[in-house]
Amino acid sequence: MEKFITHIGTGVPLRRSNVDTDQIIPAVYLKRVTRSGFEDGLFAAWRNDPEFVLNQPQFKSATVLVAGADFGTGSSREHAVWALQNYGFKVVISSRFADIFRGNSLKGGLLTIILDQSDVEAMWEAIEAEPATPITVNLEERTVSYGSKNLPFAIDDYTRWRLMEGLDDIGLTLKQTDFIDSFEKKRPAYKPATLPIRS
Amino acid sequence: MGKTLAEKIWAEHVVRQADGEPDLIYIDLHLIHEVTSPQAFDGLRLAGRSVRRPDLTIATEDHNVPTMNIDKPIADPVSKLQVDTLRANCAEFGLRIHSLGDKDQGVVHVVGPQLGITQPGMTIVCGDSHTSTHGAFGALAFGIGTSEVEHVLATQTLPLQRPKTMAINVEGSLKPGVTSKDIILAIIAKIGTGGGQGYVIEYRGSAIRALSMESRMTVCNMSIEAGARAGLIAPDQTTFDYIKGKPHAPEDFDPAVAYWKTLFTDSDAKFDVEVDLNADDLEPFVTWGTNPGQGLPLNAVVPNPADFADSEQRTAAERALVYMGLEAGTPLKKIAIDTVFLGSCTNGRIEDLRAAADILKGKKIASSLRMLVVPGSARVRLEAEAEGLDKVFLDAGAEWRNAGCSMCLGMNPDQLAVGERSASTSNRNFEGRQGKGGRTHLVSPLVAAATALRGTLSSPADL
Numbered sequence: 001m002e003k004f005i006t007h008i009g010t011g012v013p014l015r016r017s018n019v020d021t022d023q024i025i026p027a028v029y030l031k032r033v034t035r036s037g038f039e040d041g042l043f044a045a046w047r048n049d050p051e052f053v054l055n056q057p058q059f060k061s062a063t064v065l066v067a068g069a070d071f072g073t074g075s076s077r078e079h080a081v082w083a084l085q086n087y088g089f090k091v092v093i094s095s096r097f098a099d100i101f102r103g104n105s106l107k108g109g110l111l112t113i114i115l116d117q118s119d120v121e122a123m124w125e126a127i128e129a130e131p132a133t134p135i136t137v138n139l140e141e142r143t144v145s146y147g148s149k150n151l152p153f154a155i156d157d158y159t160r161w162r163l164m165e166g167l168d169d170i171g172l173t174l175k176q177t178d179f180i181d182s183f184e185k186k187r188p189a190y191k192p193a194t195l196p197i198r199s
Numbered sequence: 200m201g202k203t204l205a206e207k208i209w210a211e212h213v214v215r216q217a218d219g220e221p222d223l224i225y226i227d228l229h230l231i232h233e234v235t236s237p238q239a240f241d242g243l244r245l246a247g248r249s250v251r252r253p254d255l256t257i258a259t260e261d262h263n264v265p266t267m268n269i270d271k272p273i274a275d276p277v278s279k280l281q282v283d284t285l286r287a288n289c290a291e292f293g294l295r296i297h298s299l300g301d302k303d304q305g306v307v308h309v310v311g312p313q314l315g316i317t318q319p320g321m322t323i324v325c326g327d328s329h330t331s332t333h334g335a336f337g338a339l340a341f342g343i344g345t346s347e348v349e350h351v352l353a354t355q356t357l358p359l360q361r362p363k364t365m366a367i368n369v370e371g372s373l374k375p376g377v378t379s380k381d382i383i384l385a386i387i388a389k390i391g392t393g394g395g396q397g398y399v400i401e402y403r404g405s406a407i408r409a410l411s412m413e414s415r416m417t418v419c420n421m422s423i424e425a426g427a428r429a430g431l432i433a434p435d436q437t438t439f440d441y442i443k444g445k446p447h448a449p450e451d452f453d454p455a456v457a458y459w460k461t462l463f464t465d466s467d468a469k470f471d472v473e474v475d476l477n478a479d480d481l482e483p484f485v486t487w488g489t490n491p492g493q494g495l496p497l498n499a500v501v502p503n504p505a506d507f508a509d510s511e512q513r514t515a516a517e518r519a520l521v522y523m524g525l526e527a528g529t530p531l532k533k534i535a536i537d538t539v540f541l542g543s544c545t546n547g548r549i550e551d552l553r554a555a556a557d558i559l560k561g562k563k564i565a566s567s568l569r570m571l572v573v574p575g576s577a578r579v580r581l582e583a584e585a586e587g588l589d590k591v592f593l594d595a596g597a598e599w600r601n602a603g604c605s606m607c608l609g610m611n612p613d614q615l616a617v618g619e620r621s622a623s624t625s626n627r628n629f630e631g632r633q634g635k636g637g638r639t640h641l642v643s644p645l646v647a648a649a650t651a652l653r654g655t656l657s658s659p660a661d662l
Contacts (some may be wrong), residue, residue: 016518017511018392018490022629027610031263031277033237033284041331045631069511073426073490074627075608076328077235078344081420085519099428100328104344117511156360158220169346170246173354176223180214180251180356183225190455191227192316194295198446199303199314 001109003166007090007137009063012053013124013144017068021101024072024080038083044071058131060071064091067122072101072112081108091137093144095120106159107169113144113153138166201465202296202431205365208339208462212322218532219460221358223396227321227338228255229351231294233285234262234610235326239349240288245649250292251355251520252270257316258289258296261306266573266600269299278611289475292352305602308332308544312416313578315445319434319459324351329626334431335415336438337462339399341342341429362428366470369406371478376659378554378626379414380546380643382406382420384484391517395427398472401464402432406478412441412549420545421626424491431542433463485531486628486641488519495531495647497658499583504529522630523638524618531656535641538621539570539597539651541644543607546624547575551644556588558648558659559595565654568662570597570647573605573615597651601622609634622650 005066029041046052053059065084071094072080081104084092092110093119105112114121126147135146139160144151162169202210215223229252236258243249250256263278282299285492289296295301303310305419308329311317316332323340324330327347333340350560366578369382369400387394400422407415424431437457442448449455464470482496493516495502504516504527520527525534541547541555552574572592574580580602583589606613607625615621615637624647628639640656649657 017515020627020629022491022632026631026635027262027608028635030610031232031281033241033281035238035241045635069377070396070426073392074328074423074629076326076342076344078238078326078346081344093387096396098393098426099396100342100344100423104346107344107346118497169358170242170248170350170353171356173223173350173356176215176356177354179223179353180225183214184355187225188458189581190449190458191321192315192318192447192449193254194228194257194447196294 001166001168004109004111004139004163007063008134009090010132011064011066011123011127011135012059012062014065014067015124015185016054017132018070018073019067020074021072021077022074025077025083030077030079034051035082036086038079039086042083042087063088064093064135064137066120066127067085067092067094069094069096069117071097073098076100078104078108081105081110082091093123094119106163108183109163111139111163113137115144115151115153119151201468203402203464203468203470204337204431204462205339205362205364208320208322209361212321217440221360224322224359226255226312226324226351226357227354228316228323230311230323230330231256231258231348231506232261232279232307232327235345236288236348237281237284238345239352240292242349243352248353250294250352253293255355256294256352258285258294259307259310260285260299261302262604262608264299265611266603266605266613269302269601273284289393298532302577302581305578306547306604308420309547309575309579312578313337314446315442318442319438320462324357328423329420331428331430332416332420332544334419334422335412336457337431337434339429339431362399363397363471365395365427365472365474366398367400367402367474367476369402369404369476369478371406372409373406373478373481375658377481378643378645378647379410381418381481381484384486384491384494384641385481387421387425387491388484389476390425390474392424392490392492393426395422395425398427400425400427400430402430406615407432408435411550412437413548417545421491424626432575434459434635453642482648483643485646487523488516489522489630491626491628491641493519494641497531499531501525501527501529501531502641506591511530532661534656535567535620535654536650536656537568537619537620538615538653539568539647540606540621540623540625541570541647542573542575542605543625544575545626546644547573547579549579551624552579552583552588555648556591556642558645559597559651562595562652564596564651567654568651570651571600572597572604573600574602576602580632606633608632622647622656633637
């Protein structure tokens with residue numbers, strides 16, 4: 001995973017709440033067996049509409065998605081994170097994220113930032129007024145800044161450290177194998193197993 | 200202070216705890232399917248890693264599979280590749296798989312419980328958000344993404360932040376014609392699609408205790424639609440009786456039951472939040488909009504967006520009515536339906552099929568619509584056929600299909616056409632969920648059956 005320390009880019013205002021993962025990437029696009037190429041499916045239904053914000057030339061190269069509340073609800077598909085990343089997004093800002101989507105994004109290096117709804121709305125207005133407004137996301141200092149604004153955001157120390165180091169969770173857990181071994185020795189015998197097959 | 204049920208299960212599965220780090224939690228059962236696993240297996244191969252516990256892992260084919268002509272190769276080459284990839288991965292890593300044609304193939308959340316492999320006090324994960332279904336047994340069960348699937352395959356653990364706890368107390372008794380689906384739709388309408396974010400929900404109260412296991416699964420299944428990654432119900436005699444005799448029920452049953460009986464929320468435990476719902480007042484519930492929180496009793500009318508005080512909700516309602524092609528003020532019962540879908544991990548179990556068949560028996564569905572009946576698993580299908588339910592559905596004019604996720608998410612050929620309107624026993628009414636441009640109303644199996652007969656959204660009482 002690429003290290004994430006700071007990112008500077010422009011934003012795109014997605015003025016919709018409850019953007020579920022079926023909107024981010026519809027199920028028909030989930031049949032690929034790779035992690036790449038999902039950008040075609042990103043917001044597929046909405047992108048048919050020329051008025052849709054992602055189709056507007058001034059937002060073409062944006063890397064910071066500023067969305068309404070409850071972003072990423074619904075299906076656990078990590079393809080939603082891949083589609084956003086494959087398209088070029090590095091950061092998503094919203095006042096509320098669904099739990100599974102947020103977990104997936106932070107595992108995969110797509111930084112999801114929670115700001116107050118009033119701050120999100122102010123950002124929408126600023127971006128709409130001047131689409132070229134640079135937005136700086138500083139993970140080390142936990143701030144989002146644009147124009148004269150400098151907004152702090154919360155993220156737990158562990159996740160921040162892991163993203164800044166670009167570390168893979170599995171590698172970290174495998175260092176704890178002794179703990180897993182000793183836990184398994186104490187597991188009760190009545191816990192079910194899938195093998196051998198009983199039917 | 201005592202512990203809640205969720206806290207007890209969590210504590211029993213902590214492998215390692217360290218300040219400033221998430222808890223490392225042991226996973227008792229990992230369910231996998233074709234859609235969210237291929238990239239995880241690729242990751243294992245790239246890193247030269249193996250599956251730590253093949254004996255705690257089980258795969259089935261569900262999201263993508265056709266529900267017709269299953270003896271022939273899958274027609275869609277991309278779907279076929281995904282299913283073939285799952286089969287090859289399971290063969291390579293030595294994992295148990297129930298493929299199309301096998302009697303234990305079916306929707307992953309129907310398969311686990313019917314095998315008796317879902318048991319109280321377990322931690323259960325799957326790359327599917329409706330893993331919350333298994334919480335009905337008093338297990339801590341939740342959906343994960345593909346990175347986490349890979350993590351569990353490699354380590355049988357997950358690093359997790361401890362969730363907060365929410366109690367939803369449902370007291371009273373349901374009127375005839377009102378089901379557990381109506382309970383959960385009413386809960387979601389009450390707390391909203393984000394209401395459960397960050398929480399594990401425990402469903403409690405006399406109305407919950409009175410539910411059958413399969414009805415409890417319907418409630419827990421849709422916890423995610425309320426924003427909660429997991430929802431659970433304390434196990435009791437109903438749970439133990441359901442597991443007994445299932446293929447993977449504990450051979451030494453009594454010690455297991457003795458442990459299961461310790462799985463309840465202590466009387467002095469404290470939840471972070473409590474919500475109350477009165478079951479006596481509930482009516483059959485139906486959604487009118489494009490998220491599962493946009494629901495109302497069937498006797499209501501399509502709401503007027505102007506009546507929403509909250510501007511976000513107002514905008515969402517305006518958008519939803521445009522997408523759904525509905526006028527404010529229209530009685531919900533006047534809405535004409537094109538397709539009735541009976542199935543899914545929410546309502547594709549034998550009790551759901553029995554309840555619907557009971558209403559359809561000896562009658563014909565409206566000529567204006569089609570009805571798809573898709574059993575949750577091949578075993579449910581066989582059971583239904585043994586009871587003659589297939590004949591009831593076929594005689595009524597419905598289609599009797601093979602098992603899979605089918606029209607719940609429209610990944611296989613079972614989809615709505617643009618503008619087509621469904622009454623669906625599934626779990627999500629998102630834009631395009633059941634097919635691009637399709638319009639979904641979420642309903643219980645009873646409402647689905649009554650609607651099939653009348654052609655408009657209806658409850659059994661309308662017949």
